Amino acid sequence: MLRIGLLGCGTMGKTHAHAYAAIFNAQVVAVCDIRKEQRDDLAHMLDCSAYDCFESMLADQELDILDICLPTYLHKEYAVRAMEKKLHVFCEKPIALSLEDAKVMIDTAKKEHVKLTVGHVLRFFPEYETLKKSIDQGRIGTLRLIRTIRNQAFPPWSWEHWYQDISKSGGPEVDLAIHDYDWILSQLGPVSRVYAKNYGDTKESQMHSLAILRLANGAMAHVEASWAMPKGIEFRTSFELIGTDGQLCYDSSKDSPLKTQLSNNEKVSIFYDNPMPPNLNPYAKELRIFIDAVIQDKPVLVRPEEARAALAVALAVRESSRTGKVVVLKEETV
Numbered sequence: 001m002l003r004i005g006l007l008g009c010g011t012m013g014k015t016h017a018h019a020y021a022a023i024f025n026a027q028v029v030a031v032c033d034i035r036k037e038q039r040d041d042l043a044h045m046l047d048c049s050a051y052d053c054f055e056s057m058l059a060d061q062e063l064d065i066l067d068i069c070l071p072t073y074l075h076k077e078y079a080v081r082a083m084e085k086k087l088h089v090f091c092e093k094p095i096a097l098s099l100e101d102a103k104v105m106i107d108t109a110k111k112e113h114v115k116l117t118v119g120h121v122l123r124f125f126p127e128y129e130t131l132k133k134s135i136d137q138g139r140i141g142t143l144r145l146i147r148t149i150r151n152q153a154f155p156p157w158s159w160e161h162w163y164q165d166i167s168k169s170g171g172p173e174v175d176l177a178i179h180d181y182d183w184i185l186s187q188l189g190p191v192s193r194v195y196a197k198n199y200g201d202t203k204e205s206q207m208h209s210l211a212i213l214r215l216a217n218g219a220m221a222h223v224e225a226s227w228a229m230p231k232g233i234e235f236r237t238s239f240e241l242i243g244t245d246g247q248l249c250y251d252s253s254k255d256s257p258l259k260t261q262l263s264n265n266e267k268v269s270i271f272y273d274n275p276m277p278p279n280l281n282p283y284a285k286e287l288r289i290f291i292d293a294v295i296q297d298k299p300v301l302v303r304p305e306e307a308r309a310a311l312a313v314a315l316a317v318r319e320s321s322r323t324g325k326v327v328v329l330k331e332e333t334v
């Protein structure tokens, strides 16, 4: 039974804590968060020890894996510290905020002979897995065009509003659209150049990004990612893939088997639920696959080099939005 330490008990820490309920060859033995309520809640739920300091957790516990659910600007520091103590690391996406930091993480994993992976969870969502199968089977012929949308209201929950500070979160390109960049790279290969525009009102927390990617194989992708939706508007993702022989489409707003409408006389609230059995939970799946890779000493499925390549695209998109010019990708993704 592998022993896991969970660092960061905010939104994603909670998501991972629930996901571990569907994993049987590993156990969270300790959680750590600087906020008492967050760490105590998860320690109670998981029946494990709680720490307010990473060093104390490492000193007290014999851990095999550190699961990092910290704000992005802290990923590199804690991943490197853990790997230098010979822990394998599962790090939430994005891997880091700069290509240099990502490289330090990759080099440390190699030097210390530990495994490092990044939570590019889109690959494990059932609709994306089905999509991959269809592409692999050649059902729509040669892929020519992809359109993706990932739109939501600004994430309101974060500790000390770290999402709002682009130097800590990377904005919608690095934080949000990176899901789609990773997916596109993993299915279609390298991106050669990008052209993008963004809208970035950090005061109002309304930020929006629209990018056109040219892939090395000649295909084209439009990637839209937004934190500019009004408060309360539901999170929406969609994709449309167009090949020489057909088209594949998905839209999360049309995929909710259970719709609840509650009336309080003044207004109606609408909720959509898409119940998913625990064995299909994509967060459990990405963690389970990483844990199996550690136990069986196999290569990780989401390689950190791939996470760095997705970051390279995200940073190029930001650069293009800033300069108004096409950005040609260097060797990372070509």
Ligand SMILES: NC(=O)c1ccc[n+]([C@@H]2O[C@H](COP(=O)([O-])OP(=O)(O)OC[C@H]3O[C@@H](n4cnc5c(N)ncnc54)[C@H](O)[C@@H]3O)[C@@H](O)[C@H]2O)c1
Residues within 6 Å of the ligand: 007, 008, 009, 010, 011, 012, 013, 032, 033, 034, 035, 038, 052, 054, 069, 070, 071, 072, 074, 092, 093, 094, 119, 121, 157, 158, 159, 175
């Ligand atoms: N894979 C996904 O679908 C997905 C979704 C949302 C966020 N994320 C990523 O997950 C990461 C965490 O995001 P979040 O939304 O959970 O943030 P959050 O603000 O909700 O949680 C971060 C937690 O870290 C704690 N923390 C901060 N500094 C600490 C330290 N030094 N030691 C211990 N605890 C510390 C905070 O108290 C907070 O509870 C980010 O990198 C984000 O981009 C991934």
